[in-house]
Amino acid sequence: MKRKKKEIIMSQEIVLGKSIAFKHNKSPGPDTLELRRFNDPRNGSRNIDALPAFCRLLKSLNGLESSYNWELSARSSTQYKAVSLGLHQLKSSNKEFVSCLKGQINSHSKMHRPIQHVERVFYTILALIGIPVNLLAIVILSRGKCGVSPCTTRYLVVMAAADLMVIITDVLLRRFRYYYYPQCFLDITPVCSVDWVLYCAARDCSVWFTVTFSFDRFVTICCQKLKTKYCTEKTATVVLATTCILLCLKNIPFYFQYQPVRLINNVPFFCDRKSEFYTEIWWAVLNWVDSILTPLLPFALILLFNVLTVRHILVTSRVRKRLKGETKGENRRDPEMESRRKSVILLFAISGSFILLWFIYVVDIVYFVIQEMNPDGYPPFLFHFRRVGFMLQRLSCCTNTFIYTATMPRFRLKFSNAIKYLDTRIARVMKK
CATH class of the missing domain: 1.20.1070.10 (Rhodopsin 7-helix transmembrane proteins)
Incomplete structure (x- = not known):
C-alpha cells in the first residue's frame, strides 16, 4: 500500500495571546477551508463565516457532545451554534494550546x-x-x-x-x-x-x-x-x-x-x-x-x-x-x-x-x-x-x-x- 502523504495545514490564530497551529491527517474538509478563511487577511480582521468551524474545534477539544448550552449562551451569533464534530476529526500537537482552549471554555461556561x-x-x-x-x-x-x-x-x-x-x-x-x-x-x-x-x-x-x-x-x-x-x-x-x-x-x-x-x-x-x-x-x-x-x-x-x-x-x-x-x-x-x-x-x-x-x-x-x-x-x-x-x-x-x-x-x-x-x-x- 502506498503511504498517503500527510498534509500539514497551518492556520495561525491568536487565542490568549498565543500563536498556534493545527495538524489534520486527512484532506482539507469544509471546516479546514473555513479555518483558512478565518485567518485570511484579505477577508478582513473578523471573518464571521469561518467562526462556526473554529468553534466546532473548540467544543471538540473539550469533549462536548451537545452544543445547545453554547447556543443558549450566544444565540443568533456564529460562535457557539455548531454541533460538535468529534475529537477524532482533529488532532492538535500543541498541548499548551489545548489546555488554554479548555480553560477558556470552562471560564465561559461558568460565567x-x-x-x-x-x-x-x-x-x-x-x-x-x-x-x-x-x-x-x-x-x-x-x-x-x-x-x-x-x-x-x-x-x-x-x-x-x-x-x-x-x-x-x-x-x-x-x-x-x-x-x-x-x-x-x-x-x-x-x-x-x-x-x-x-x-x-x-x-x-x-x-x-x-x-x-x-x-x-x-x-x-x-x-x-x-x-x-x-x-x-x-x-x-x-x-x-x-x-x-x-x-x-x-x-x-x-x-x-x-x-x-x-x-x-x-x-x-x-x-x-x-x-x-x-x-x-x-x-x-x-x-x-x-x-x-x-x-x-x-x-x-x-x-x-x-x-x-x-x-x-x-x-x-x-x-x-x-x-x-x-x-x-x-x-x-x-x-x-x-x-x-x-x-x-x-x-x-x-x-x-x-x-x-x-x-x-x-x-x-x-x-x-x-x-x-x-x-x-x-x-x-x-x-x-x-x-x-x-x-x-x-x-x-x-x-x-x-x-x-x-x-x-x-x-x-x-x-x-x-x-x-x-x-x-x-x-x-x-x-x-
Whole structure:
C-alpha cells in the first residue's frame, strides 16, 4: 500500500495571546477551508463565516457532545451554534494550546451558567402554563358570547393560536429536546430545519396578528366611515389568512440555510448554518428583511396606531363635552364613550404588553445594527440583557389570556368555570 502523504495545514490564530497551529491527517474538509478563511487577511480582521468551524474545534477539544448550552449562551451569533464534530476529526500537537482552549471554555461556561439555569426553569414554567392557558383561550373564544364582537373574537382566537404555536415550536420542540430528551428524531437535519421555519412563521404571525388587531381597533374607534366595511368577520378572516400565507412564504427560504453536521447510518443529524449564509448577498438581504418585518416595523406600527387612537379619543372627548355643555362640576355619563371603553382598554392592554415585553429585544437589535458588534464580544451585562430580552419575548406568548381575563368579565367567568371543572376532574382521577 502506498503511504498517503500527510498534509500539514497551518492556520495561525491568536487565542490568549498565543500563536498556534493545527495538524489534520486527512484532506482539507469544509471546516479546514473555513479555518483558512478565518485567518485570511484579505477577508478582513473578523471573518464571521469561518467562526462556526473554529468553534466546532473548540467544543471538540473539550469533549462536548451537545452544543445547545453554547447556543443558549450566544444565540443568533456564529460562535457557539455548531454541533460538535468529534475529537477524532482533529488532532492538535500543541498541548499548551489545548489546555488554554479548555480553560477558556470552562471560564465561559461558568460565567454564563447562572443565566442558563434560569432559562431552563423559565422555559419549563412557560410551557407548563402557556400551552394549557392558550388552549383554554382558543376553546372559550371560539364558542363566542364573551362580550366582544365576532370580528374581535376572530382576531383574539387567531392570536392565541399563533402564541400556542410559538411555545410548541420553540420551547417544546427546540429547547426541551436539549433539556429533557437529547439525541432524538428531532435532531435529524430536515426535522430541525422544518421546526425552525415553523417557529419563524409562528413568531411572525403572532406579531403581525397583533398589528392587524391594533389596526382593526384603530379603525373601529377613529374611522367611523370605514368601520362598517372593514370591521367585519369576513374581512378579518381574509386579512388574517392573507397575512399568515405571506409570512409562511417569507420564511420558507430559511429551511435551506442549514446543513447536516454528521451522518449516522446515512441519516443527516443536527443543523448547522452553511458558510454561504454569512457570505451570500441574498442571505444578508433576507436577514435584513426578516429583522425589519419582525419586530422593527410592527413595533413602530403598534406605537403609531396607539398614539393616533389616544389622540382621537382625547379630541372626541373634548368635543362631546363642549356639545353637551358640561361644566367642571358636572359628571354626566356618556353612553358612546362607555361603549368604547372596553375596546380601548383591551387594545391598550394587548398593545402595551407587546411593547413592554418586546422592548429589550428591539433595543438589542438596534444596538447591534448601530454598533456593528458581534454578540460574541458582548460584556457580561449586555449578554445577560440580551438573554432576558429573549425570555421576555417568549413570555409575550402567554400574557394575552390573562389580559382577556382581566378586561373581559364574561371571558373571566368562563375561564374560572373551566379551571374549576378541570380541577374537579383531576381530583377525581387522582382519587381513583
